[in-house]
Amino acid sequence: MKRVCLSILAGAVLLSACGGSDDEATPTQAASTSVPGSASPVATAPASTTKAGLDTTFGNGGIAQVPLSTSEHDRFMAVTVAKDGSIYAAGYVTQGGDQAMALAKYSAAGVLDKSFGKDGVAVVNVASGGKTAEVARAVAISANGKILIAGPIEHDTSATGDGAKDTDVAVLRFDTSGKLDTTFGREGIARIDFGAGKATSATTFVGDTVWGMGALAGDRVAMFGTRHAGGERPDGDYVLAGLTSAGVLDTAFGQNGMTVVDVSAVSDNPRHLIVDKDGTIVASGYSTIDGVVQPVLVRASAAGQIDRSFGTNGVATARVLPGVAEAYSVAKQGDAYIAAGMAEAPTRPRRSI
Ligand SMILES: [Ca+2]
Ligand SMILES: [Ca+2]
Numbered sequence: 001m002k003r004v005c006l007s008i009l010a011g012a013v014l015l016s017a018c019g020g021s022d023d024e025a026t027p028t029q030a031a032s033t034s035v036p037g038s039a040s041p042v043a044t045a046p047a048s049t050t051k052a053g054l055d056t057t058f059g060n061g062g063i064a065q066v067p068l069s070t071s072e073h074d075r076f077m078a079v080t081v082a083k084d085g086s087i088y089a090a091g092y093v094t095q096g097g098d099q100a101m102a103l104a105k106y107s108a109a110g111v112l113d114k115s116f117g118k119d120g121v122a123v124v125n126v127a128s129g130g131k132t133a134e135v136a137r138a139v140a141i142s143a144n145g146k147i148l149i150a151g152p153i154e155h156d157t158s159a160t161g162d163g164a165k166d167t168d169v170a171v172l173r174f175d176t177s178g179k180l181d182t183t184f185g186r187e188g189i190a191r192i193d194f195g196a197g198k199a200t201s202a203t204t205f206v207g208d209t210v211w212g213m214g215a216l217a218g219d220r221v222a223m224f225g226t227r228h229a230g231g232e233r234p235d236g237d238y239v240l241a242g243l244t245s246a247g248v249l250d251t252a253f254g255q256n257g258m259t260v261v262d263v264s265a266v267s268d269n270p271r272h273l274i275v276d277k278d279g280t281i282v283a284s285g286y287s288t289i290d291g292v293v294q295p296v297l298v299r300a301s302a303a304g305q306i307d308r309s310f311g312t313n314g315v316a317t318a319r320v321l322p323g324v325a326e327a328y329s330v331a332k333q334g335d336a337y338i339a340a341g342m343a344e345a346p347t348r349p350r351r352s353i
Pocket of ligand 2: 155166167168193194196207208
């Protein structure tokens with residue numbers, strides 16, 4: 001019997017749960033886990049024939065906390081484990097109401113590595129200006145061992161009106177000591193503008209997002225997010241984007257660095273991205289199709305070309321319930337893909353799927 005552990009994130013806290021199992025965790029399960037902003041984890045521990053519980057050898061009684069701020073919001077959004085067992089958790093810290101990207105490093109045993117960044121946490125305020133769009137939602141480790149985090153930032157924190165709501169995407173690359181890698185982007189930061197955002201009602205604005213990221217060969221990365229669909233439409237379209245090792249849009253990826261996938265004219269909501277060993281990219285999210293919110297998987301090559309043999313023209317959907325079903329995270333199991341999320345019938349309570 002092999003021991004299976006699953007780390008779950010909740011706030012600026014790492015938890016490690018373990019249980020006995022006859023099955024070995026797949027590499028994709030262990031490699032990267034992203035969770036949405038919900039306080040309720042959507043992933044659950046694998047089925048086990050023995051009672052699962054917190055791994056008390058991890059952190060302090062199974063929980064590793066990091067002191068970021070005593071009075072403002074901090075949150076981890078994604079976690080990954082490096083080959084040497086080091087754990088990297090990405091999210092944001094808030095300083096005077098201004099959110100900044102954060103990356104923390106823990107040992108395999110869940111002990112904060114105080115030699116990393118400043119006392120274990122690297123904090124970079126990419127878009128300084130007292131606003132709250134900035135948050136790292138994805139983390140990946142490239143073959144050269146560098147750690148990348150990605151998420152939305154304000155396009156221009158000095159803008160006013162609707163312009164103040166426009167967002168871009170930032171990707172930051174760090175070395176293993178928590179310093180920005182100055183060979184990437186501009187002083188370690190790549191700013192990517194998927195498109196101009198747009199106010200779509202008196203209260204809503206659709207701007208660039210990124211939720212998932214995975215490492216590709218050649219120290220490149222792929223991201224999964226959205227941008228405004230364009231014209232007068234009130235929705236966003238999915239965006240797969242590729243960056244070179246130098247931190248610029250990879251013109252060999254998709255069309256000049258991006259592949260846009262328009263599943264729904266109502267809503268396309270990205271959540272997670274994994275990269276298979278052969279470089280195949282699979283991204284998960286959810287879209288409103290024929291009035292029903294359905295899980296969505298998109299498959300593309302390492303060059304960002306949609307795999308039209310997958311699902312319908314590269315997009316797989318499923319009508320789970322007549323109401324809402326959302327896919328937050330995806331993992332590969334053999335030749336199949338497992339998506340986890342939430343489903344809700346119009347008159348029934350929510351449940352995990
Ligand atoms: Ca900021
Ligand atoms: Ca933008």
